[in-house]
Amino acid sequence: MTTPTPGRRTGERAARLVTEVFAPGVLVVVILLAVGWYSAPGPSGLGWGLLAALFCGIVPYGILIVGARLGWWSDHHVGDRRQRLVPLAIIIVCVTAGISTLVFLGAPRPMVALVAAILVTLFVTLAITVAARWKISVHTAVAGGVVVLLALTYGLYTLALVPLVGLVAWSRVRLRDHTVTQVIAGAALGAGLAGPLFHLFT
Numbered sequence: 001m002t003t004p005t006p007g008r009r010t011g012e013r014a015a016r017l018v019t020e021v022f023a024p025g026v027l028v029v030v031i032l033l034a035v036g037w038y039s040a041p042g043p044s045g046l047g048w049g050l051l052a053a054l055f056c057g058i059v060p061y062g063i064l065i066v067g068a069r070l071g072w073w074s075d076h077h078v079g080d081r082r083q084r085l086v087p088l089a090i091i092i093v094c095v096t097a098g099i100s101t102l103v104f105l106g107a108p109r110p111m112v113a114l115v116a117a118i119l120v121t122l123f124v125t126l127a128i129t130v131a132a133r134w135k136i137s138v139h140t141a142v143a144g145g146v147v148v149l150l151a152l153t154y155g156l157y158t159l160a161l162v163p164l165v166g167l168v169a170w171s172r173v174r175l176r177d178h179t180v181t182q183v184i185a186g187a188a189l190g191a192g193l194a195g196p197l198f199h200l201f202t
Contacts, residue, residue: 015174022168023077024142025061029053031146032114038153039108048102048111055098056118060091079177081135088126095119113201114149117194121145124193137178137186143168145190149198165191 036049061076064087068076073083099115121141128136143165150158169183178186 011174015171018167018171019077019139019175019177022139022143022164022171023061024138025057025064027142027146028057028118031149032056032111034150035110035114035153036108039110045108048107051105052098052102052107052111052115055101056095056115060094063087063090063094077139077177081129081133084129084135085126088122088129092119092122092126095122110153110198110202113198116201117145117149117197120197121190121194124189128189135178135182136189137169137172137183139172139178140165140169140183140186141190141194143190144187145194148191148195152195152199 032053033046033049036047036052037045039045040048064073064076064078067073067087068078073087074080078084078087095115095118099112099119102112102115125136125138125141128134147159147161147165150161165187169180169187172178172183173180
């Protein structure tokens with residue numbers, strides 16, 4: 001068995017850090033707060049963003065972490081594709097509850113549009129994972145979607161964050177959780193679906 005070199009260990013630690021800092025649950029909370037602030041500047045907007053984040057990011061991510069610790073799936077990123085059906089279904093239920101709550105409470109249209117875009121993207125991800133039996137990268141899908149959503153909301157200058165998507169893609173491949181094709185497909189899905197849907201629904 002080959003002993004990892006110091007450089008290799010450093011690379012893996014860096015990749016792990018990127019994977020955790022820019023995890024889907026984290027980025028979803030960020031974009032919901034950002035769009036919440038835009039839709040209603042001030043405490044009100046942040047309140048709407050936090051409410052949406054509770055259903056779409058905080059609770060689902062918490063369930064993934066608890067499920068991994070209980071041994072329901074391999075890890076909180078659910079690296080085994082065969083185990084992804086139940087976690088994705090749980091997240092879809094949470095997001096559906098979130099959009100229902102937002103509509104009932106009269107949330108600003110951009111907030112509802114964003115959560116609707118997230119929900120549709122989740123269904124497509126579920127279809128690819130289950131029907132196509134292919135492990136598309138959720139990390140890069142969310143990262144790609146977030147960059148496009150920020151550009152649609154705050155302006156094209158936020159496209160300067162595009163290298164972030166590449167960094168996330170590198171981390172997933174470096175950790176051998178995905179292939180290059182899977183991370184590219186994920187980024188294309190997030191950028192090409194979530195952004196246009198958000199624009200359409202608003």
